[in-house]
Structure formats: structure tokens, C-alpha cells
Amino acid sequence: MxxxxxxxxxxxxxxxxxxxxxxxxxxxxxxxxxxxxxxxxxxxxxxxxxxxxxxxxxxxxxxxxxxxxxxxxxxxxxxxxxxxxxxxxxxxxxxxxxxxxxxxxxxxxxxVALDFTHFSGGMPPEDLIKNFLQEKYLKKNKAKFTITGNHLEKNSYDYLRFGSKTSEINYYLYNKSKELLDNKDKPWIRQMWLDAGFHKDAQVWRIEFSMKSSCKELLDFDFGETVACKALAIVDNETSFTLFKTLFFKYFSFVENNQGTRKDRMKDVVLLHLDKPNTVILRLTEKIESSRMDKVVIKRFEAHNQYLKTIDKNYFLYGAKSLMEFLIQRNLIEWYLQHFPGGSAELSVLGRKAGLIDDEYIQEKLFE
CATH class of the missing domain: 3.30.160 (Double Stranded RNA Binding Domain)
Incomplete structure (x- = not known):
């Protein structure tokens, strides 16, 4: 394979x-x-x-x-x-x-991604999507998902995504051959497939993981070594493949639904014959998914801080520090910077001085 x-x-x-x-x-x-x-x-x-x-x-x-x-x-x-x-x-x-x-x-x-033509046992990747929708297969980890496809005489599926905008990891299963055909062709990708022994007319699928900077380190238990996920060393081919396999076994795992209540007692679905590395992804902080009420609280918090600024700057700084901690916990730094440009610079400077915000927050999604 x-x-x-x-x-x-x-x-x-x-x-x-x-x-x-x-x-x-x-x-x-x-x-x-x-x-x-x-x-x-x-x-x-x-x-x-x-x-x-x-x-x-x-x-x-x-x-x-x-x-x-x-x-x-x-x-x-x-x-x-x-x-x-x-x-x-x-x-x-x-x-x-x-x-x-x-x-x-x-x-x-x-x-990081992996291209292939079929799953273990010859199962077409589209069948995984169908079995997931029919709940014949259950996903081990909870996640929001999105599916796209076409309906002619019957339904066909070509894209499955897990994760949301606030997720630390977004990952996809999709028909890469169809994407190249529908959008912009990339001859270098097709050449890579030919060099790997894929048939020129094969439908090639891809599993892809897109990481945010909340993923800090790749820890290898066998050797007791860590590699920072944002360090240049992660670009090395062997290390990036280890990263992919770590993410694959943690997130892209399914079990056969036996109508029981415990997934840990259900049979694993073997998708790809990959060596499972003895590694984990470490995170620096645990963030809570934000809600609409969180944003209402932030708006009131900001208005209160601006009022404190007219009374006593020390009170304002204390309030701004508390707001920064709340923004970090709710993963709403970027949202705040977009919606409160009048207060963002001073608050960000404060946060950096207090050690509450660093470059990982200001580097994300700035390239447009």
C-alpha cells in the first residue's frame, strides 16, 4: 500500500x-x-x-x-x-x-498530510464517510464535522472535515484528485504520485491536519525527547511524518458500532497500516470554547475598564489584566483585537509585560 x-x-x-x-x-x-x-x-x-x-x-x-x-x-x-x-x-x-x-x-x-488511494483491505475512502454517516462507524473523539458531496442518481461524498474555527486542530479527509481537477491543477503533486507508484488515473485521497500554535511540543516517550511544534526542526521529513502519525492515531480513530455504550470496548477500525509512534502532542494551556455570552461579558468588561481609566489608571491596569486573562482562557484574543481597536494596543502591551500574551497570539492568521 x-x-x-x-x-x-x-x-x-x-x-x-x-x-x-x-x-x-x-x-x-x-x-x-x-x-x-x-x-x-x-x-x-x-x-x-x-x-x-x-x-x-x-x-x-x-x-x-x-x-x-x-x-x-x-x-x-x-x-x-x-x-x-x-x-x-x-x-x-x-x-x-x-x-x-x-x-x-x-x-x-x-x-501535514498523507496521500493514498484506499484504506486497509481495499476500502474506498468514500465508504468511511458513508459508514460514519450511517453510524456503522463511530468516532472516538468528540468533534464538530462538515461533509460535502453531490447528488445525482444517488449521494456521493468527497470531503469530511472535523473541527471548528476555535478548534486547536482541524483535520480533513478529501478527494485530492477531484480538488485538483475542480480547482487549480498542480503538476508537482501529480508527479509525486507517479513517483510513489500511484496509477496515473487513480483517485487519490488525502488526510490532512492543520495545527494552531496552541500545540506546543511533540514528546517522544521512547527517547525522552521533545520537539517544539513551532520550531524549524519539525519541518524535517521524518519528524513531520512522526507528527502526522501522532495526530492520526489520536484524532482520526474510529470503532465499529456494536450498539453498546462504551466505545473503548468496541473494535477499532484499521484504516492505514502505519507504525504507531510512542508520542503525544503537548499543549501549554487549556482553553475553553467561547460562547456568545462570553463576548457580551467582554463588551461590558471593556466599557467598565474605559470608565476606570477616567478615574484611576491603576484600577484600569488591574481591570485590563483581568480581561486579558479571560480573553486567553476563552481563546478570544483575535476577536477582541478586531472589535476593540481603540483599546487593543494598550491592552496587548500590558499583556506582554505581564507575561500573559506572547507572539503565538499575534502571529496567527495575520497573513491574508
Whole structure:
């Protein structure tokens, strides 16, 4: 049974020099665009010289934040999809950082995936979706899910997602061949499939995990070692595959429904023949899923703090610190920054000084 493990999205939080340019300006070409993003004033396209003598865009850098409290040297470097599909990805990223004198800070987003044509025993991936909908298979962990498909003479399914916008992990099962056909074709992905021994006409499916920065470390019990999930070491092919397998066995697990009440006594559904690593994902904090009432409380909290500011700044600082703790616990930092721009800068500075907020919150979803 053939598999292809890939990193399909890589965005890196970097510290940038004042001037953006490569040391080797022949191999690398840098062009400042004439547009901005909602968070950044400057956007650069970075191209690399290809073997055929042409330049091809390999990364996009967004830098110079509009908000001063983010720091003028903050940047987000997104690697173009084609360049993720190479055996020496980590070396490519390291060399790119060196060429532009970017100081690596953290990985702000990384999606890890596995491509295959069928599950164990020859089961088509679509049958897993059908069995899940019919409750023949039950998922071990609770999660919100979304399914898409088509109805002609009968229903067909091509996409299953678990997780929500507030989830620390979102993961998907979908027909990658159909996605390439319906959207933009990517010849480098098809070539990878051929190199792996997939038939050129095979329907290839993908299981993909998209992680937020609340996932801190990959802990290996066998060797007593940890690798930070936002460290560059996680990009190494073997390490990222271990990360995928850890996520797969923890989250993408199903059992056969025997009409009992305890899933731990039901038979596991064997989907892929992968070695199960003796590893776990560690998190720094436990966040509570937010509700509409939480946002009402925050609005009243903010109004109260602004009133305190007119009376005594010490009271205001104490109230702001309490609000920051509430925002972190409810995972509503980003929502607050969007809805209260008048108070966000001062509150964020306070939070950083108090050690309650760090770069993991301000780097997420800034690249648009």
C-alpha cells in the first residue's frame, strides 16, 4: 500500500532587517508589491532562479505591521506550495532565511498530510464517510464535522472535515484528485504520485491536519525527547511524518458500532497500516470554547475598564489584566483585537509585560 507524506502549508514568523534583499541577488529576485494586507504595510514576492533559467516565485513576505505594538521587524514568510514538495524542504527554508537575513522566530502554521488511494483491505475512502454517516462507524473523539458531496442518481461524498474555527486542530479527509481537477491543477503533486507508484488515473485521497500554535511540543516517550511544534526542526521529513502519525492515531480513530455504550470496548477500525509512534502532542494551556455570552461579558468588561481609566489608571491596569486573562482562557484574543481597536494596543502591551500574551497570539492568521 503506497503512501505520500507531505507538508502542504508552511508559514514562518520571522524577524526582518530594515532593508529586504538577498545576499545573492542573482539566484534570488525580490520585488516589492504595490499592495498591503490588513495587518502589514509591505508585501514582497521572492523568486528563485530555476534550472531552466527562469525565475519562479517561491515565497511571499508580509512585513512592517500597521500596529506598532507588534514590532516593526515582524514578518510572516509563506512558502509557495510547489516548493513544499521537495525532499530538501528544510534546507531550502534555512537557506532562504540566511539569504535574506531573516531571524527565525516560530512556525505560525503548518499543515501535514498523507496521500493514498484506499484504506486497509481495499476500502474506498468514500465508504468511511458513508459508514460514519450511517453510524456503522463511530468516532472516538468528540468533534464538530462538515461533509460535502453531490447528488445525482444517488449521494456521493468527497470531503469530511472535523473541527471548528476555535478548534486547536482541524483535520480533513478529501478527494485530492477531484480538488485538483475542480480547482487549480498542480503538476508537482501529480508527479509525486507517479513517483510513489500511484496509477496515473487513480483517485487519490488525502488526510490532512492543520495545527494552531496552541500545540506546543511533540514528546517522544521512547527517547525522552521533545520537539517544539513551532520550531524549524519539525519541518524535517521524518519528524513531520512522526507528527502526522501522532495526530492520526489520536484524532482520526474510529470503532465499529456494536450498539453498546462504551466505545473503548468496541473494535477499532484499521484504516492505514502505519507504525504507531510512542508520542503525544503537548499543549501549554487549556482553553475553553467561547460562547456568545462570553463576548457580551467582554463588551461590558471593556466599557467598565474605559470608565476606570477616567478615574484611576491603576484600577484600569488591574481591570485590563483581568480581561486579558479571560480573553486567553476563552481563546478570544483575535476577536477582541478586531472589535476593540481603540483599546487593543494598550491592552496587548500590558499583556506582554505581564507575561500573559506572547507572539503565538499575534502571529496567527495575520497573513491574508
Amino acid at each position: 503506497n503512501y505520500c507524506h507531505v507538508i502542504d502549508w508552511l508559514q514562518v514568523h520571522v524577524k526582518c532587517p530594515i532593508e529586504i534583499g538577498a545576499k545573492d541577488n542573482f539566484t534570488y529576485h525580490t520585488e516589492k508589491t504595490d499592495y498591503q494586507t490588513r495587518q502589514f504595510r509591505e508585501v514582497y514576492e521572492i523568486s528563485v532562479l530555476m534550472p531552466n533559467g527562469t525565475y519562479e516565485r517561491c515565497a511571499v513576505l508580509a512585513c512592517k505591521p500597521h500596529a506598532a505594538f507588534l514590532g516593526n521587524d515582524m514578518g510572516l514568510l509563506k512558502i509557495e506550495n510547489k516548493f513544499l514538495y521537495q525532499s530538501s524542504l528544510k534546507e531550502f527554508v534555512v537557506n532562504l532565511l540566511d539569504q535574506y537575513s531573516f531571524r527565525f522566530h516560530a512556525i505560525s502554521r503548518m499543515d
